[in-house]
Amino acid sequence: MSASTSDPGTLRIAIQSCDATYGCAPDDTLLGAGLRAGLGIPYECGVGACGTCKFELLDGEVAALRQDAPGLSARDRAKGRWLACQSRPLGDCVIKLRLDEAAKPVIAPRRRRANLLAAIPLTHDITEFRFRADDGADFLAGQYALLALPGVQGARAYSMSNLANGEGEWHFQVRLVPDGAATGALFTLSPGAAIGLDGPYGMAYLRPPDERDVVCIAGGSGLAPMISVARGFARQAPPGRSLRFFYGARAPRDVCGEALLRELPGYGERITYHASVSADQDGGWPGHRGFVHQLVDEVLGSGLADCEIYLAGPPPMIESVEALLREVHQVPPERLHYDRYF
Structure with a gap:
């Protein structure tokens, strides 16, 4: 797979030994760009916690978005391993990781802006936040998106509660975490407030319910x-x-x-x-x-x-x-x- 050349700022990421290259914008992550290119990069949480998207950097430089990401152990760091979901390229890179056909996205994630439509309380500490983007909301039941919230460093993963729709609505049911930076910001948003929304992600989506209950x-x-x-x-x-x-x-x-x-x-x-x-x-x-x-x-x-x-x-x-x-x-x-x- 060739790197994109439509954007002169796109960087070239080569995956050693599997004859795959893809383009990555300087403000994108190696994981996000790889999935957008249709590659099966294994991942799970998308926020640096699980370690599923580890890779080795063989050539080039990357910047870590989360220096203390728990998905990397001290041994990983000593061996020069990085997390694709928390790494942005500083130039062309050569990396080593395994691709998995099962991880290929059914729907490639996209980055967009979305505005808060409404916040609807469900319990004393869980609220449904409804956002709308300009394009259709295309995702599978059970998937999640990464939200970039005002004043919060790093994206947060929240699952959608609704279904794909042409109106561009993304609904999230979120529990308020005491002293949580992300939920603190989310729960104080006013209707019309803009956020960054990147999705869909996640492998726990509904399979065709034809054969089993x-x-x-x-x-x-x-x-x-x-x-x-x-x-x-x-x-x-x-x-x-x-x-x-x-x-x-x-x-x-x-x-x-x-x-x-x-x-x-x-x-x-x-x-x-x-x-x-x-x-x-x-x-x-x-x-x-x-x-x-x-x-x-x-x-x-x-x-x-x-x-x-x-x-x-x-x-x-x-x-x-x-x-x-x-x-x-x-x-x-x-x-x-x-x-x-x-």
Whole structure:
């Protein structure tokens, strides 16, 4: 693949041993530009936390956007490894990394500006932010975008809760993090405020729901991508297929999502909602008490092995659910889809 020559400022990035080169603008990342060129560069979080997009710099110079990125260990740094999602080229470069056909983007990410339309509270600390860009919103159910927020250094990853649309609307359901720079900026935006939006990203998108029933398991602001997957299921799934939606919350006031699912055709029949609360101090919660993976096991048990399963939530929840699915019920890894939250 040849580097783009349409922009005289485009730099040439060559990937050693796989006969691939691509163009990268000086203000773009090696990961973003590679995915925009259609290359299968493995990645997950997009914000420097997971380390999936590590590469070796063989020639040239790059600048690190996040010097303390946890995705690189001290050993990685000593060996001259970098993160493609946090590296901008300072000139033409030669890098070493493995390409993966499975990581090739179905929809190449694009950078755009978007304006805030509305902020709609869902719970005491989760709000849905609706943005609109000038072009269509093209993404797969379950994917995320990188938001560049005013006054915040570095992009932040947030999952879309809606579906692709020609109106250019991108909806995000975000939990307010105490003293969080990004959510602090996001929650103080006024309608009309502009942000940078780069997307779509993510591999945990809805696969065609033709052959298996679907299970969505969410915790916290992991609600957003699971709502998107449920909406995609309601639109795409053939008759006879079902979706079970599980939500894990700390306290009763944190429980959410059912009202959004009630809007979907088939709710109460082929789409059902189950919630669990892990800390009910007042004893007023009438539903399941405990962790969400325990509820999933009680409801579906061995039937999980026959389902397509999507997860989104905090790392402890993901780890517990993954152990249940892989170790107890032997769910094949190709039927388990999630992007880790950091």
